[in-house]
Amino acid sequence: MKNIIFLLSCIILINCSKSGGSKQEARADLMEVIPEEKAPSVAAVSPPLSLSEKLIPDENKSGKEGYVHKKTDTISKKIIKNGDMKIQVGDIKKAQNQVNEIIRKNNAYIQKEEFQNTDMNDNLTLIIRVPHKNFDALINSFSDGVGSVLSKNISSNDVTEEYTDVAIKLANKKIYLEKYRNMLKSAATTKDMLEIQENIRELEDEIDIAEGRLRFIDDRVNYSTLNLSLYKEKVRSSATSKIGFGSRFIDSLTEGWNSFVSFLLGIVSLWPFFLIIPMIVFLWRKWKSKKKVQN
Template identity: 85%
Template structure:
């Protein structure tokens, strides 16, 4: 009897353990299902894009966060433009020009413009020279020593660091704006929005081109200084050394006298209306005088 009871108890325990395991497995399956159901629900769907027309003009609060501000590591070196003017009297233009070319080559400069004039009074050679800024002072000193008598010299320095920094910051901000407009163009909902955004992009591109051109111009003027050099040789007016002799000057004087006489005649002819008034005035004066005599 005891054996039967023990056998029945063992069977009951086995059945209970099986049923408990099944419940645990069911609970585990339900938890997995619940977790799988919860995961997609937890993911927040992306918000629908805003109407492009509402974002055509960037909001001030949003723009201020994106505006480029210079950092300590973005400090711009000094931008100084140097220019100069020199006038030098020389004994021989051709010889001096060779010396000038050697000095220019030595200082890694170049001639931007050259102009020569031969007048009755002097020979005149004008050069516009561009020289690396670090060689500017050496070039000036070389011209001041040895090639002639310096009659005038004017050197100026213009600090454009503030202007360069201002243009550079505005350029960086415009590039930020144009990238935002391009992103907005990809999500444009209507043709009107697309046209408005494209117009804003076009205007920004024009402004960026102008700003970049200004920076390139400043860099060029800073990196290469400009010197206006004038070389002249005064001609000696004497019969022994001058190419313009007495005969030539005598003919020139006759020509100038004739031209003056012709100018005088033309001036008198231009006064013909006044000459017509003179006879009229004389007749009226005589009539008035005769009437005065008759009264007396």
């Protein structure tokens, strides 16, 4: 009985090995049947490994299996700082000299300058770009010695995640671009060449946009922006005015004369009414006299 069971087991194993071998032969035959002309098109190119898998090795492992996903750890924190300050000063020119000295000490520069002189106030507006590490020192210097701070608003924006995403996508697009350029060298037909060239053109445009975005973020991170307004009020009050009596007396005479001239001009502007009213009175009296004669 044991011999019979042993013989049956051997027969089963031999059949299984033959079926496996036949499947492998069938697969080999199938690969030989597919002609080269029906190879996958350009669009069927397998995507490259992501940047995190391709460029970030794990120190504890070696070889291709040692690449792990590390997304945000590869790029330092990207913080954009902006600020707005309004300072009231007694002398615009003096305050501007102080501001220029503070800007020089902090390695900053003025991106835009605008001055407005009105009847009520003088206003000097500066857009200042300062290295990220000197931003706080610049704010403190303006707060301490330039004038009276009327308003101050400081904000920080963490763009690390956006920067990392753009950088990873940019690196992947460059890998695609290199692969398409290699395929262009071995393109067999004009149709394939045109397809590959179109893909290359689109990738180059996307790469330019991504690189521009990274440059913009780097600029905003490396140099913070401060909008500074130096404000001098011109309105005088009786308690604080230092103008003498003679100057104020002359100003009052001038103001009175201007008011009188304005009054005369206002009367002159009513000349049509001065002509119409006497005519109406004359016609009314004439009509009244005729009515009396008829009675």
